[in-house]
Amino acid sequence: MRFSIAATAALLLTGNATLASEFERVPPVTHAATLKECGECHMAYQPGLLPAAGWTRIMDGLADHFGDKASLPPDVAADIRGYLTRNAGGGDGQLVRITDQRWWLRKHRFDPTVWQRRTVGAKGNCEACHRTAAKGLYEDD
Amino acid sequence: MKSPLLLAAVATLATGVALAATADPNRTKILDGYAAQAKAQSPEFAAFSADRGRALYLGPHSGGKAETPACAACHxxxxxxxxxxxxxxxxxxxxxxxxxxxxxxxxxxVEKRFERDCPNVLGRACTAREKGDFITFLASR
Incomplete structure (x- = not known):
């Protein structure tokens, strides 16, 4: 809780409040195809968590999606690409991993062994700690 | 009078449930399609085999990703x-x-998942026979 207030205060001071990625809330995914197709293998990350250039790179690279083949039929892929890029947030468009974005790293400075816990498994498993992450609510609990 | 009717109703229900579990018409159509392809690919193809499907499911295979040497790695x-x-x-x-x-x-x-997961597990596409064997195995479980 103290961290939350400090983070909010820091946000106000640095004036980064316009970046969706700086909030602990991002608009939830409302697009059925994105929820279904992305959500089959991982939480359907909210479009606000990457800039449009990042989503474009992701959607260009589905044949090798972080080492897995995650190809989609062209019409479905185009639909999802449109939704993600239209609703994208801020950040570094060169970095395709949300967990490499500077704002993410700033908020996750702790013992790295936490990622190896069986209940966590990977940095991308937001819901392991943020129970309401799928709704776009990233509480610090 | 009542009991034969009741019996008939129970019998109808039971048959309905058994059919639903074993022979969904959409699944039958998918299997028929793979059978036609398998026959076209190899004239000696006779029928799908749950045993071969089981072996495919359990692996281990060596051509795909090290982390996923079998369907069973995730499933x-x-x-x-x-x-x-x-x-x-x-x-x-x-x-x-x-x-x-x-x-x-x-x-x-079904095709989307085979197209992705066969390369992930086997390092190549699945044949129509393998797809049919796989479905036949899991339809029997």
């Missing part, structure tokens, strides 16, 4: 159990048709 060795994505930890509904009756009833969905 577990027991197809009636809930699976877990090897990297993200995302829960996967059981593969067995007895537990997840909608499995293998949407041809586009």
């Amino acid at each position: 577990t060795e027991n197809p009636t159990a809930q699976g877990r994505h090897y990297k993200t930890g995302r829960a996967i509904e059981p593969m067995a048709v007895s537990v997840t009756p909608k499995r293998f009833t949407d041809p586009a969905e």
